[in-house]
Amino acid sequence: MRAVLIGNYGVGNLGDEALKEYFLKRFPDVKWSVLSANPQEGEFHRLPAGLRSLMRPWWRTLRVLRKSEGVVFGGGSLFTDTESVYACLLWWWHAFVARLFGKQLHLAFQGIGPFRTRLGEACARWVVKRAASISVRDTHSFNRIAGWEKNTKVVQTGDPVIVLIQAENTGGSSKNVLIIIPRHNSNERFIKRAQDLSQEYQWDEIHTLSLQPEDSGEQNVCQRMSEVCSGEGQVRCVYTLEGLSREVMEGSFILTQRYHGALAAIVLGKEYEVLEQKEGDKLSSLRG
Incomplete structure (x- = not known):
């Protein structure tokens, strides 16, 4: 199986890198294509979300998205605008392009919210509505999206880094x-x-x-x-x-x-x- 792994990788944050390590080790049979802010060998740039990122080889990312069987948003609190609404827009943009290619979206071990802005919440709702599978790592996230429109059951798990x-x-x-x-x-x-x-x-x-x-x-x-x-x-x-x-x-x-x-x-x-x-x-x- 080919899958694209998306998260806040490549920014030097230990927690996010540990989450990436978990997916790569726990699911070795999956041929992962990792999107990163600073790609290492075998990884790919995120899709462009600004003028500077347009100069990077994002077309390679489109290629791996097209060839994949699905997209996994892997761990972390990606969909929250506590620090910046840009984060919600960035991850929504990746989900939107994946859906244009007809790929399934999987939200794995996510923290969702809280939200300061309507735009941030709207981005998260859009992705949740179209996700083929959803697992959240905490009760707050589970309760927060309980009344949202969804096409799948939400599973409350924990943070996979516990195992490591x-x-x-x-x-x-x-x-x-x-x-x-x-x-x-x-x-x-x-x-x-x-x-x-x-x-x-x-x-x-x-x-x-x-x-x-x-x-x-x-x-x-x-x-x-x-x-x-x-x-x-x-x-x-x-x-x-x-x-x-x-x-x-x-x-x-x-x-x-x-x-x-x-x-x-x-x-x-x-x-x-x-x-x-x-x-x-x-x-x-x-x-x-």
């Missing part, structure tokens, strides 16, 4: 370590909570984990974390799920604004706290 985290469940530390896992756009509320935690307890070490180390916004946030923790915090760049599991295992308490940071804490049995960006977002379903 369980496989890496090794190690540990006897030290009292605070682990902070921010996002590139973590707000003052999260930064203030990190500062309060750093001062409320006697920590042996404070580690700030960067799961998107190449992002300039995340670099600035991590630097800020080190400053508010009285300069005692260590910034650690994490590039793999194995690395995330190892770092979380060292922690005594995990403060996170990243979904897979919270997921790792849960799977590895760590005490944790999440601060969602918006009520009802993907982190809301993982509150301890």
